[in-house]
Amino acid sequence: MTIFDVLRHRWAGWRRSRSFGKSLLTTVLVALAAVYFGGGVVALGWFFPDVVAEVAPTRDPLRLLNEHLLSGMAGLVVARFFLQRFDAGAWRALLCLPVRRATLAGAIQITSAISLPALLPLLGLAALVASTVVPGTSALGAVLWTAGALLAVGITHFAYVWLRVAWLRRRWPVFLGLGAVVLGLVGGDLLGGMLVRDVSVWLFAGAQRGHLGPLLLLAVGAVALGAASTTALRRYMYREAEGAGQGKRRQYVSLDVGRRGGLWSLILLEGALIFRNRGPREQLLVGAGALVFFVYSVAGDSLSVFSVGMAPFMLGLLLPGTYGQFAFAWHGKHLDGLLARASPGRLVRATLIVLMGLAVGPPVLAMPVVAWADPFFAVPMAAFALYHAGVSVPAVVWAGIVGNRTWVNPEQSRFTVSGGSLRGVVLMALLGVPPALLGSLGGIPVLLSGVATLGGLGLGTIPLWLPRLEAALRHRRHAMLRGFRGKWLSPNEWHW
Numbered sequence: 001m002t003i004f005d006v007l008r009h010r011w012a013g014w015r016r017s018r019s020f021g022k023s024l025l026t027t028v029l030v031a032l033a034a035v036y037f038g039g040g041v042v043a044l045g046w047f048f049p050d051v052v053a054e055v056a057p058t059r060d061p062l063r064l065l066n067e068h069l070l071s072g073m074a075g076l077v078v079a080r081f082f083l084q085r086f087d088a089g090a091w092r093a094l095l096c097l098p099v100r101r102a103t104l105a106g107a108i109q110i111t112s113a114i115s116l117p118a119l120l121p122l123l124g125l126a127a128l129v130a131s132t133v134v135p136g137t138s139a140l141g142a143v144l145w146t147a148g149a150l151l152a153v154g155i156t157h158f159a160y161v162w163l164r165v166a167w168l169r170r171r172w173p174v175f176l177g178l179g180a181v182v183l184g185l186v187g188g189d190l191l192g193g194m195l196v197r198d199v200s201v202w203l204f205a206g207a208q209r210g211h212l213g214p215l216l217l218l219a220v221g222a223v224a225l226g227a228a229s230t231t232a233l234r235r236y237m238y239r240e241a242e243g244a245g246q247g248k249r250r251q252y253v254s255l256d257v258g259r260r261g262g263l264w265s266l267i268l269l270e271g272a273l274i275f276r277n278r279g280p281r282e283q284l285l286v287g288a289g290a291l292v293f294f295v296y297s298v299a300g301d302s303l304s305v306f307s308v309g310m311a312p313f314m315l316g317l318l319l320p321g322t323y324g325q326f327a328f329a330w331h332g333k334h335l336d337g338l339l340a341r342a343s344p345g346r347l348v349r350a351t352l353i354v355l356m357g358l359a360v361g362p363p364v365l366a367m368p369v370v371a372w373a374d375p376f377f378a379v380p381m382a383a384f385a386l387y388h389a390g391v392s393v394p395a396v397v398w399a400g401i402v403g404n405r406t407w408v409n410p411e412q413s414r415f416t417v418s419g420g421s422l423r424g425v426v427l428m429a430l431l432g433v434p435p436a437l438l439g440s441l442g443g444i445p446v447l448l449s450g451v452a453t454l455g456g457l458g459l460g461t462i463p464l465w466l467p468r469l470e471a472a473l474r475h476r477r478h479a480m481l482r483g484f485r486g487k488w489l490s491p492n493e494w495h496w
Contacts, residue, residue: 006099006107034116038123045127049135062136063201065128066208069149070200071189073156074182076121080160081167082286084117095237105233109226113157121156125149133208141208144215148207151218158225165232174232190296262342266350274323287319291362295369312363312377312384313435317392319358321428324396328473344477345470351397352469359388380448384435387451390458392431394465399427401472 044051049061056064094104112118125146133142159178166175188196206214274284294315328347338347363381371378438450458465 003103003106003110006094006103007110009094009097010107010111034119037116038120041120041124042127045124046131048128048132060136061132063205065132066201066204067197068189068200069152069204071185071196073152074185076153076156077159077163077182078186078289080117080156081163084112084115084160101234101237102230104237105230108233109157109161109230112161118157121153125153137208140210144210145204145208148204148215148218151215151222152203154222155218155225158222158229162225162229162232165229165236169232169236171232263346263350266342266346267353270350270354283322284319287322287358287362290315290318291366295366295373312380313387313432315362315366315381316359316384316388317428317431319362320355320388320393320396321431323358324355324393324400324427328400343470344473345467348397348401348466348469348473351400352393352466355393355396356389359393360385380444383448383452383455386455386459387435388455390455390460391434394458394469395431396427398469398472401469401476 048065052059052061052064129142129146129149133145137145159182163175163178163182166172166178185196189200203214203218207218294311328351363385367378367381370381434454435447435451439447442450
């Protein structure tokens, strides 16, 4: 079978699926999203010279584009890693057909390359060529620049596939090495490093001028990364995607929660569930990226007065708000055995401690650097850390207890969590109402003192509301168990 036979087989399987109506609706929604976001990307590329004329009137738009294009391509790899779904497991049904694994890997490369996060940059690139490159150089130079940029887009695609497969196969040296290169390019440009910008100018301005070295380097890089990513994908199809029992078995974490010190065992179990399962683990990386971006913004003095409240609020609520939607759901069908060995009170307390750590941890980690760069920002970070620990986390745990009746597979969407992401957005909006009211009534001093006071009151009244949370879990546990069992998935899709 050729690659086209495999793609035609996948297309026929999609059309004949029993869930064709649902898949068609999803495709229509994705197409509408493509039109919406594609229009924004095209507008940004088309008006790029006008934006440069307003922001930096003395700079040449084409020169500025060449300086930052390399780091922009590296940022595209990061964005696709977190936003694009990589569903190699859906190809398992084709493993029984007479098709070579290399052919199957090539088909997966093609389907991954025609996804929305991969096509949007091409629209932006076309707009940049029309608005910035063509007016700034000759026709031959524009063609050569476009060829170099397309090779760079190909490199980003193969780098994304290789990075994703290395993550799935737990090849940590490859993942950390490639991730360090990508993040080094992005961080080097953001921090004002001239080396990254000089290399970017050499590559794309050199391609524009017809120099052989940049074009040859881009072509060799695309071919090499394409071969490496396809080989890694082929090996993944051999060893990992053939189903449970045929590859290596996972080593599961087993903690005795029935002996003395069971509370700490539950806390360790909650942490193990974060690091062991793919969806929660990737969300932890998102939180780390948000923390780095916040610290960089403070150090670069690029946060506005409005961000005095919004940035610390989002930084402390991002992780507990996300994991709180999992509250007790990620134990799945094992929750009944867990409740038989540990009381609902201990389970609630362990969840509270873990989520409070996720709320207070990022501000504590960022506090030394923020205090050194701008001591003023240390005050709102401390105030909102108190607010999240005393108000937000108990509210998130309560919402998780009340709302978790069904189980949603976090692998179906990159940021889909139990109970649906809409509930999390609504909860975060409601938790932002008290700070917004305080800020509108008295400005920043009333905002910071008010949220710190609310957080202190919440922590001081733990003996009053903690028994209510424990009683809620005790009352809801049977409905939660029925929901988890009714929507339980196979171990091949979600590992416990």
